[in-house]
Amino acid sequence: MPLRLPPLPALRFFEAAGRHQSFKLAAAELNVTPSAVSHGIVGLEEALGVELFVREPRGISLTATGADYLSYVSEAFSLIAIGTQRLPNHRANRPIALSCAPTFASRWLLPRLPLFRARWPKVNVTVDTSHRQVGFPVDGFDFAIRLSRAPVAGSAWTRLFGEQLVPVCSPGYLESLRDVQGTPLLSNATLIHVNAASEDWQTWLEATGAEHVDPDAGLRVDTIQLAFEAASMGLGVALGRRPLVNRDLESGALVQAAFNTVNSATAYWLVSAENADRRPELLDFRQWILAEAAQFSCDTSVDAAAAQ
Missing domain, CATH: 3.40.190.10 (Periplasmic binding protein-like II)
Known part of the structure; x- marks a missing residue:
C-alpha cells in the first residue's frame, strides 16, 4: 500500500513558516500571500489532527509537536533537493547562486566580479540580496556570505576577513x-x-x-x-x-x-552548500573568492602597519 502523504504544497508552506517563524516571511519567499500560507497550514493541521503553531498577537511560534515535525519535513525536502542535484546532467549549466547582504554585494563583491567573468566568461552568477534566511540545499543556493562572530553548525563555513x-x-x-x-x-x-x-x-x-x-x-x-x-x-x-x-x-x-x-569581533564567512565540490565552476568560484579575500587581508595588514 502506498504511503499517504499530506499535501506537498502545505508542507512547503509549513517548512518555510517554521524556518522563518513568520507567515509573512514565508509568503515572501514562496511568492504567495500570507493568507495563502495561513490557510494552507490550517488545512495541514486539520489533516494531521495536531496544532503546529501557536498564534499570538505578536506573531507565531512552533508548538513542541510542530518543532519535532519540522525537523522531519526539513530533512525530507533536503533529501529531495540533494537527490535532484545529483541527477546526471541536472541543470549542468545553471548559474552560480549566491546570497549576501546588499551593501556587501555593491561595495565588495560586484566591483570584483569582472575579474571572475574575465577568467570564466561562460559561467553566470546570480546574486540575491534579499534579507532572508537561506536554507541549504532547499533554497537552491550554492553559496552565502554572512557576517558572524563564529561559524554556525550544519554548513561548511570558511572565514573571508574581518x-x-x-x-x-x-x-x-x-x-x-x-x-x-x-x-x-x-x-x-x-x-x-x-x-x-x-x-x-x-x-x-x-x-x-x-x-x-x-x-x-x-x-x-x-x-x-x-x-x-x-x-x-x-x-x-x-x-x-x-x-x-x-x-x-x-x-x-x-x-x-x-x-x-x-x-x-565579527567577520565575513563564505558558507558553502553540501554539493559545492561536485561542480567544477563552483570550485573555481570558491577558490577565486577566497583568493580575493586573502588579497584584501594582506592589503589591510599593510595599511595597519603603515598607520602605526
Missing part, C-alpha cells in the same frame, strides 16, 4: 569639528548609528577609550549604505567599516574623522 571600524565623515564636516588648535573633536559631532549593526559606536568608543562622546545620541538609519550616504552629505560622522567604506575613502568622498581603527 571588518575594521573607523569613524568617517565628509571633508567639509571634518573641518567643522576642528578646535582652535585644528584638532577634530568627536565630542562636537553628530554620530550616525546603524540600527541593525551588531557592533556600532559603543564598540568603537569602548575600544579606543574616547571620552566626552555620547554613544546613544545622534542620527539613526537602517543600513550601512544609508549611514555612509548620510555622512557624505555632511549629516554627521558614521562608523566606517573597512572594506565596505574603502571606495569612499579612496575617492575622497569620505575622510577619517579619527585615526583609531578597531578590529571588529
